[in-house]
Amino acid sequence: MENSAVCPVCHTEVKSTDYFCSNCGKNLKPEPPSTSLTRQIVIYLESFFLPPYGIVIGIRYLRQGDSKSKTVGIISIVLTILSLLVLIKLTFDLIDIVNSQVNNQLQNMEF
Structure with a gap:
């Protein structure tokens, strides 16, 4: 998979453009305070x-x-x-x- 990353929680492969993990729902790009x-x-x-x-x-x-x-x-x-x-x-x-x-x-x- 091109431009892929791994979810830090469930270790599922996700796209680098995704904001949430499709498997566990973890916010991959949290908004800074x-x-x-x-x-x-x-x-x-x-x-x-x-x-x-x-x-x-x-x-x-x-x-x-x-x-x-x-x-x-x-x-x-x-x-x-x-x-x-x-x-x-x-x-x-x-x-x-x-x-x-x-x-x-x-x-x-x-x-």
């Missing part, structure tokens, strides 16, 4: 406010071939790490505040 300005803003907001999801988004964009997608992926991961650090700091501050309030209440109680 968008790097438009509005999509970048959404990605960065998701990365900051949904930290675990930001790692997944970042890895997905890092796997792309072009440098713009890789830049979006790196920024997404950096924002995710920054968000996690802020969250950890705020959590420790809250624990300290609650701990001091409980200690003050216990000291004011008479036994």
Whole structure:
């Protein structure tokens, strides 16, 4: 078969012009993720406010071939790490505040 390829899932021979495998339905030419300005803003907001999801988004964009997608992926991961650090700091501050309030209440109680 001229201009043929092999499906990565079922190893059936497919034409190089096919978009889907005729045997298993695997998408042979997946659409790369968008790097438009509005999509970048959404990605960065998701990365900051949904930290675990930001790692997944970042890895997905890092796997792309072009440098713009890789830049979006790196920024997404950096924002995710920054968000996690802020969250950890705020959590420790809250624990300290609650701990001091409980200690003050216990000291004011008479036994």
